[in-house]
Amino acid sequence: MAMFTNLGDMAVTIPVAAGCAIWLRATDKREALVWIASLGAALALVGINKILYAGCGIEVRSLDFRVISGHTMLTSAVWGVTFGLLAGSWRAGWYGLGAAAGLALGALIGFCRVVQDAHTPIEVVAGWFLGSGVALFFLRRFFGQPRKMTGSIFAGLGLLVVSTIAYGHHAPIQQILVAYSPWLCRWFDF
Numbered sequence: 001m002a003m004f005t006n007l008g009d010m011a012v013t014i015p016v017a018a019g020c021a022i023w024l025r026a027t028d029k030r031e032a033l034v035w036i037a038s039l040g041a042a043l044a045l046v047g048i049n050k051i052l053y054a055g056c057g058i059e060v061r062s063l064d065f066r067v068i069s070g071h072t073m074l075t076s077a078v079w080g081v082t083f084g085l086l087a088g089s090w091r092a093g094w095y096g097l098g099a100a101a102g103l104a105l106g107a108l109i110g111f112c113r114v115v116q117d118a119h120t121p122i123e124v125v126a127g128w129f130l131g132s133g134v135a136l137f138f139l140r141r142f143f144g145q146p147r148k149m150t151g152s153i154f155a156g157l158g159l160l161v162v163s164t165i166a167y168g169h170h171a172p173i174q175q176i177l178v179a180y181s182p183w184l185c186r187w188f189d190f
Contacts, residue, residue: 005116007163008071008109010171013078015162020082023155024142031142039077042134046070046127047177055181056188069110069119069127070173076106076131082159084139089152095143103132 006012017039024032046068052058059066080102087098110124119127149155 004109004112005071005118006168006170007079007105008075008113010070010074010173012163012167013074014171015165016082016159017078019155019159019162020078020085023085023149023151023158026150027147028142034141035081035138038134038138042073042077042130043070045130046073050174050177051181051184053181054178055183055185063122064120065122065126066120067123068130069113069124071113072106072110072119072124072127073131073134075109076103076128077134078102078131079105080132080135081138084135085142085149086152086156086159088139088143088147089149089155092143092147095139099135099139102135103128106131 017035021032021036024035050067050070053066080099083098083102083105084095085098087101088095106128110119110128113119114121114124
């Protein structure tokens with residue numbers, strides 16, 4: 001299971017997302033910023049949610065919901081956009097097939113997170129919908145206009161190199177959130 005879930009770790013997905021932003025910048029600088037802002041907003045939502053749980057103890061017990069699955073959200077968003085851009089660079093109408101592959105990978109990683117007891121099913125579903133929403137919003141916007149993606153072979157190879165180097169590494173975000181969330185929450189009366 002870890003073999004799959006490593007693909008959703010921030011140590012892999014953030015460099016891949018940055019690679020996509022660099023590639024997008026060559027086509028449309030504004031769209032690169034939209035990609036970064038969309039993913040950043042989703043990351044902020046997941047981060048705030050995790051801080052509220054880890055530091056303030058806020059959860060929805062009746063739904064067995066503590067936090068949005070960050071692995072599932074990142075996988076769906078980043079790999080959905082990555083595969084969508086790669087497929088769409090070969091033929092514009094194919095971006096949906098690439099996105100579907102990325103969203104399927106997000107669902108697989110979400111399933112693995114449930115099997116590993118890292119998340120409940122509702123947490124994974126929330127992460128998948130959030131990440132899928134980011135990916136589909138961005139890709140529909142981007143491919144809503146005819147585009148000529150430059151350097152798709154180089155971008156694909158670059159993204160492969162980045163993901164291969166980053167694979168297996170783990171970002172210490174969870175440990176940081178657990179360590180500092182109580183300090184952040186002490187300023188609020190929850």
